[in-house]
Amino acid sequence: MHAQCLELMLEHMKHPECRILDVGSGSGYLVACIASLISQRNSPGAAKVVGIDHIPELVEMSIKNLKSDRSDLLDDGYAEIHEGDGYKGWAESAPYDAIHVGAAAPSIPQALIDQLKVGGRLVIPVGPQGGDQWLTIVDKKAGGELSKTKYEAVRYVPLVPKQN
Numbered sequence: 001m002h003a004q005c006l007e008l009m010l011e012h013m014k015h016p017e018c019r020i021l022d023v024g025s026g027s028g029y030l031v032a033c034i035a036s037l038i039s040q041r042n043s044p045g046a047a048k049v050v051g052i053d054h055i056p057e058l059v060e061m062s063i064k065n066l067k068s069d070r071s072d073l074l075d076d077g078y079a080e081i082h083e084g085d086g087y088k089g090w091a092e093s094a095p096y097d098a099i100h101v102g103a104a105a106p107s108i109p110q111a112l113i114d115q116l117k118v119g120g121r122l123v124i125p126v127g128p129q130g131g132d133q134w135l136t137i138v139d140k141k142a143g144g145e146l147s148k149t150k151y152e153a154v155r156y157v158p159l160v161p162k163q164n
Contacts, residue, residue: 013098
């Protein structure tokens with residue numbers, strides 16, 4: 001699924017100052033893949049991917065994974081990972097050219113739509129836990145109009161809000 005989602009967002013990662021958000025970044029695998037791609041075309045600090053997860057241990061693990069394999073991606077600012085609530089996104093680096101969500105939400109969180117640039121793409125599994133879920137592509141058009149496409153049936157873990 002990671003490769004397929006990456007492919008669905010690829011066109012939105014091509015300009016020099018692209019911003020990508022990975023919600024539910026887990027081990028940091030997709031963050032590393034995206035950061036590696038954007039580092040090949042952009043100078044340090046221009047483009048970046050932000051990963052967020054609500055589980056502190058996963059945030060620590062993903063940072064450790066990146067440091068052990070590609071510390072340059074963190075050091076040069078191509079990647080950053082934070083503890084946060086996926087339903088709220090990460091407004092500090094918005095707006096985003098692309099947003100990937102790695103867990104299913106019952107509906108599309110408004111905060112993620114708000115943080116998406118005009119011309120941007122959101123790739124998110126939508127549907128109830130244990131029920132019918134669809135990998136959904138949301139493109140934000142001029143004037144904020146949304147185009148939503150049910151891409152394919154999927155089964156994901158639920159998107160869980162961060163507990164305080």
